[in-house]
Amino acid sequence: MGAGCDPARATPLAGLVLSAFRGLILDLVATGDRDRVRSSAREPAGLVRSTLD
Secondary structure (H helix, E strand, O other): OOOOOOHHHHHHHHHHHHHHHHHHHHHHHHHOOHHHHHHHHHHHHHHHHHHHO
């Protein structure tokens, strides 16, 4: 864990982010729409940044 990161909070957040990216990868494989998947990937990354700040 990173410095100052509460493990009780980090574990569920990590699971959420991994699930979101897994879904995006499956979406990319199924549709091949790179632009849409790329733009959607920014949302979970922003969620992580805002939650950890």
